[in-house]
Amino acid sequence: MAEIILDDPNRRDFLYIATGAVGAVLVGGAVWPLINQMEPDASTLAQATTEVDIGGIAEGQIVTIKWQGKPVFVRHRTAKEIADARAAPMSALKDPATDESRAQKPEWLIVVGICTHLGCVPLGHQGPFEGWFCPCHGSVYDTAGRIRQGPAPKNLVLPPYKYVSDTKVQIG
Structure with a gap:
């Protein structure tokens, strides 16, 4: 019978990194339109x-x-x-x-x-x-x-x- 280790440091590090990466992409996606609207208009x-x-x-x-x-x-x-x-x-x-x-x-x-x-x-x-x-x-x-x-x-x-x-x- 396989023993389940809940306190695996490699798995926990991966979850932290994956969650942080997804969060960074979401924040970037939310902030990008705000930054992009500060660019000058094409006619300008x-x-x-x-x-x-x-x-x-x-x-x-x-x-x-x-x-x-x-x-x-x-x-x-x-x-x-x-x-x-x-x-x-x-x-x-x-x-x-x-x-x-x-x-x-x-x-x-x-x-x-x-x-x-x-x-x-x-x-x-x-x-x-x-x-x-x-x-x-x-x-x-x-x-x-x-x-x-x-x-x-x-x-x-x-x-x-x-x-x-x-x-x-x-x-x-």
Whole structure:
């Protein structure tokens, strides 16, 4: 007759481990939806970056695209616009920044198209510096997107961007 040992340590250890593993899986299954709902929505992720084909933008033209619900100005600058921006004395700028620090490639300027005063959208090729003019309160930006006149305290914001090819820019 086989003797039944109720106090078998190997069997008890196995039961503890198996019960703990099942409990961990159940807790993980209950917690996962809570953690997963904190991820950004697919439509938000889709707006995180925007790719722009700049190959068809003529010299001197400004194109407005939408990125994260904001207008972004892509300006193909002429040699005169680049020269004018680089000739501006730093002492004349309210928010000093060199043209070289604002444009990765001199012929292309990419800025968020929102006035830094009260959030209006400035008009391109306007004002005494042929940059942008905000008709709401009179802020004037030059061809490098730097504030030159008016109540705006800062230059137009530079979005994060990189050139993925000679004719494509990824914003965001």
